[in-house]
Amino acid sequence: MNTTTVTGPPHQCTYAQAAWDLGTDPDLGVSSGEAAARLARHGPNVLPEARRRGPVARFLLQFHSPLIYVLLVSAVITGALGEHVDAAVILGVVIVNAVVGFVQEARAERALAALAAMTRTVATAVRDGRPARLPSEELVRGDLVLLEAGDRIPADLRLVRTRELKVDESALTGESAPVAKTPEALGEAILADRRNMAHSGTFVTYGRGAGLVTATGAGTEIGLVHRLVGSATSVQTPLTRKIARFSRVVTVAILALAALTFGVGVLRGQPVSDMLTAAVALAVGAIPEGLPAVVTITLAFGVARMVRRNAIVRRLPAVETLGSTTVICTDKTGTLTRNQMTVTGIAAGGRLYEVTGTGYAPHGEIRSAGRPVAPAGHPALRECLLAGLACNDARITEDGDHWDLVGDPTEGALVVSAAKAGFDRAPGRLDTITFSSERQYMATLHEDGLIYAKGSLERILAMSDGRLGADGGIEPLDAGAITEIAHAYGRQALRVLALARAEADPAADRLTEPPRLVFLGLLAMHDPPREEAARAVRACRTAGIQVKMITGDHAATARAIGERIGLEGEVMTGADLAAAPDGELPAAVERTAVFARVSPAQKLRLVQALQARSHVIAMTGDGVNDAPALKQADIGVAMGRDGTEVAKESADMILTDDDFASIEAAVEEGRGVFDNLVKFIVWALPANISLGLVLVAAILAGGELPIMPVQVLWLNMTAVLVLGLPFAVEPRDEDIMRRPPRDPALPLITGRLTARILLVSVILLAGAFGLFHWEQTHDASLAEARTIVVNVFAMTLLAYLFNCLSLERPMLWHGIRRNPWVGAGALALIAIQALYTYVPAMNGLFRSAPLGLGAWVHIAAVAALAYALVELTKRAARPSPSPRQDLRP
Structure with a gap:
């Protein structure tokens, strides 16, 4: 990085002063020898590589979890005791989970690499007085770089000359329209207003120019974004936070219980090997091995549904995060609006006209x-x-x-408005005066002898002597009335262009300065809001989600667009954000709906301020300037059509249609995913808890173990998965977007649901342990008694499945009708348990035994009792006026 300093900001100096500070010539740049010395001294013009963990370290970190540690120790002990099947199954589950996590993390690591790649290009620089093409990495401070339309700007430049130069800075500043550049010195100005600077990573869209390199590598404005991306912390999702907390609690409980049972058994004189087997069975039984698989599958199904709704998720937990979102910070251009300039109003001949239709399709009137x-x-x-x-x-x-634009969006809007009136071809052109920021107008000479001009209102009025009236005659020009009409359009956030004409000298074939003009009228245009954006904003507000618009446009334009889509409230500018003290900023951001002229660092600060108030933030963006905030947010949402690769790589989710309505649809899907995960956990935990309790009870009683480790694994990897999978495709509740967002501080499972889990656990404990001893006292073998215990767990879980399809109301037959996978899962479990019970090979492998009809009657009675008691508690606890309290904060 070049670390040479200058006496003042380059945009505040004349280009001659800037050249002096840089030790260069504004016409010749630096010599090859000096460039080589500076390159050796300050390094290449590239962004520094971020230090990253190697693949081995990243893979090993996937095992850094308390539950994984317990499972690994259990696998080692099980293998040492000769139970190799049990050990292999445990290790298989652990390794699969690690591979999935490793792949996801490897994809997320590409954000900084994509950002660095953006600055690698070829540039034209003047070396030894001659233009030379060289890699952008070799540019140094003081180099004179030549620019033409289509060039990617390779470094930060202080412009020394321009000719109709326009630069697309939207990826860096959020400014939607190309910016006209000038070499003139400026006073204090924010990044978006530095008209005499051209910044690395932006594009020349029109004209040509030349500039001196003022910063390279990490010293550029895009380098600042790089540092912000590197400093932004990756935030855990609400689900991963809750699962991590849940895992720590379960781990401590399992270890304490296993140690207690092992110690009690040994003190009572039971063999150490038997107690180790019991402790492993308890650990394996109490740990929900099926939870990671079903969570992953549920999230994957949510991802598939979101793809159909124009959203691609790069990280699975991001699906659930959307369901917890309390604030959506959204870009304006292309997300809330169409990113297609459209003429909506015309003032001509003393009359006002309305133009219908939107976008570049020439349909309207x-x-x-x-x-x-x-x-x-x-x-x-x-x-x-x-x-x-x-x-x-x-x-x-x-x-x-589909209609596409080739050229400037403002000019495209004029072409479309003419096409709506039936005009698709202009008279042949002989000559042109191109638009410039100094000239403020464009003029063309045509074969029919007419000169047409368009430009700013002030410039065209100053060049006009009269106005074309409604009947085609020339009338006196009332500049005040025309200006008032333009101001009225401006208050509606419409951009206004003035148009005029003149008659040329019949012998002229060249155009220098046009003669005095006849004023024709005004065309008012804007980037129209998406029709569905206002509906989606209303849906978010109904769901208790705040929507905040962040844009690089001016405050008046941002306010008007915000009001049209239903965002009413205070407007803050980037200057307001910069001036706000850290202690006051969170409250100010909370009450503000629209943010205008915001810089990359301010976007990041804005997200951090909202997170300081415990909000879960979804941040949308498409440019390089959005990357730090996308990474900092709880979920970053990038635009798929017009977004930069940097934004996409920094984001958790990509919208294929760049539409805000797709974010609202994704929030709906996220809430549904969380509901289904809660239902699954409420359903699955009683089995793990009661398995541990059954083993503890057996050890304390001093008898045989009612269930062996291999049988515990059978239950966890068959019954839990077969019956758990229907939760992944469970339909969303109809009122899901009429609930407020969940409070991220609430636990994964509420108190009422915890009581329900404990109730079913007690039923399973009593049923399994009681039938185990009952059958043994009635001449059943140990294998038969253990087979009964396994089937008590399986059939009770089947009955309890129907309790959990809705956590508030009965859903027995309706649950099967709306989700056919429930019926399929039930039939599959019955078939699997029949194989487990009656196939000789399964009897030998899992130490099971065939059962008679009486045993099945007892098993069915326990399952029916569990279903009935849970439904009674649901009815007693359900408040009549407001349903679904279990899933609300």
């Missing part, structure tokens, strides 16, 4: 007083539209049912 009009009967309107078509370098193309 021109109306006056609510009625369609034909331009042929409105001369001023006709001439105004023709001027916009003729004085224009853009064109629209049709690709099937």
